[in-house]
Amino acid sequence: ETGVTQTPRHLVMGMTNKKSLKCEQHLGHNAMYWYKQSAKKPLELMFVYSLEERVENNSVPSRFSPECPNSSHLFLHLHTLQPEDSALYLCASSQDDMVWEQGNIQYFGAGTRLSVL
Amino acid sequence: DAKTTQPNSMESNEEEPVHLPCNHSTISGTDYIHWYRQLPSQGPEYVIHGLTSNVNNRMASLAIAEDRKSSTLILHRATLRDAAVYYCILRDYSGGSNYKLTFGKGTLLTVNP
Numbered sequence: 001e002t003g004v005t006q007t008p009r010h011l012v013m014g015m016t017n018k019k020s021l022k023c024e025q026h027l028g029h030n031a032m033y034w035y036k037q038s039a040k041k042p043l044e045l046m047f048v049y050s051l052e053e054r055v056e057n058n059s060v061p062s063r064f065s066p067e068c069p070n071s072s073h074l075f076l077h078l079h080t081l082q083p084e085d086s087a088l089y090l091c092a093s094s095q096d097d098m099v100w101e102q103g104n105i106q107y108f109g110a111g112t113r114l115s116v117l
Numbered sequence: 118d119a120k121t122t123q124p125n126s127m128e129s130n131e132e133e134p135v136h137l138p139c140n141h142s143t144i145s146g147t148d149y150i151h152w153y154r155q156l157p158s159q160g161p162e163y164v165i166h167g168l169t170s171n172v173n174n175r176m177a178s179l180a181i182a183e184d185r186k187s188s189t190l191i192l193h194r195a196t197l198r199d200a201a202v203y204y205c206i207l208r209d210y211s212g213g214s215n216y217k218l219t220f221g222k223g224t225l226l227t228v229n230p
Contacts, residue, residue, distance in 0.1 A: 004160075043161070043220040056217075090160045104208065106153075106218055108160030 003027040006091050006109035013081065014117050021076040021112045023091030032074040033106065034066060035090040043090065049074060050096075081116045088113050121205045126225040129195045137190040137224055139205030144185050149208045152179065152190050153218070154201040161204065161220070164190065200228045 004025045013019050025032065034046040048056035049068040063085075065077040074091055092106040122140040129135040141150070152164040165172055165179045167188075172179040178191040192199055204223040 042222055043218075045217060045219075092160070105163045105166075106161075108162065110159050 004091060004093055004107050004109035006089075006112050008112060009110065010113045010115075012115045012117065013078070015081060015083070017081075018077070018079040020078065021089055021091075021114075023074040023076075023109055025072055025074075025091075025093040025107070027093060027095075027107060029093040029095050029107075030071055031094045031096055032068060032071070033092040033094075034074065034076055035092065035108075037088040037090060037111070039087070047076075078114075081114075083116050086114055086116045121207060121221055123203070123205055123221065123224045125222065126227065128227045128229065129192075130229050131197060132194050135192040135195045135199070135226065135228075137192075137203050137205075137226065138187065139189070140187045141205070141207055142186045144207060150179065150181060150185075150188050151206045151208050151218070152177070153204045153206065153220075154199075155204070155223070156198075156201045164203070166208070195226075195228045197228050197230060200226055202226070 007022045011019060031050045033048050035043045036046055037043045045058050046060045047054060047066045052068045052071055063080050067075040067077060076089060088111045090108055090111045092108045094104055094106045120143060127137060149166050149168050151166040153161040154164050155161040165174050165177050167179045167181055169181060171181060180189045180191060182188065190203060202223040202225050204220050206218055206220065
């Protein structure tokens with residue numbers, strides 16, 4: 001248990017569906033992240049939120065829409081996905097996004113395994 | 118971020134020490150060396166980090182070469198639960214906000230009983 005909880009753990013959706021991934025952190029952190037891990041590829045950073053404000057959007061297609069209503073919760077809204085979007089989606093949090101070595105240690109959830117049919 | 122090079126895979130026997138190497142010949146003076154690992158069906162977890170001096174914690178030790186162009190993660194007694202992909206990552210703390218963890222392919226560690 002890392003203090004970062006992701007739901008659901010598994011999700012199967014069709015290309016026309018709309019679904020949301022949820023992440024909750026119980027660590028009192030100020031920064032939260034979404035990563036994508038495709039088969040046989042390194043983890044890719046998608047979005048970064050610091051104090052509920054988006055500070056990074058790594059050229060992610062608009063069919064992925066993040067939302068951070070407060071510093072403890074992070075959502076990834078999905079719509080009209082493609083089969084190539086099938087991957088493990090990981091959420092992480094850290095104390096801060098600023099330059100502070102201890103504050104930058106990231107704690108990851110177990111991920112949501114997404115399959116797009 | 119400066120690049121790191123790790124072997125694709127390594128094998129170890131249970132209860133023996135494991136030395137996981139990482140080369141980072143283009144490391145800058147402000148780069149910290151971080152190690153994370155990812156167990157099967159889980160997200161990555163932080164292991165250890167350091168700048169110049171060797172570091173120890175409850176999970177592992179980090180030995181950093183004097184010229185900082187390489188480092189070694191040491192697991193003193195490997196267990197079956199240490200089987201994972203180990204990532205060596207450089208983090209630049211030279212200024213401004215820096216939240217990025219740039220993952221490579223890492224080293225897949227297999228631990229034999």
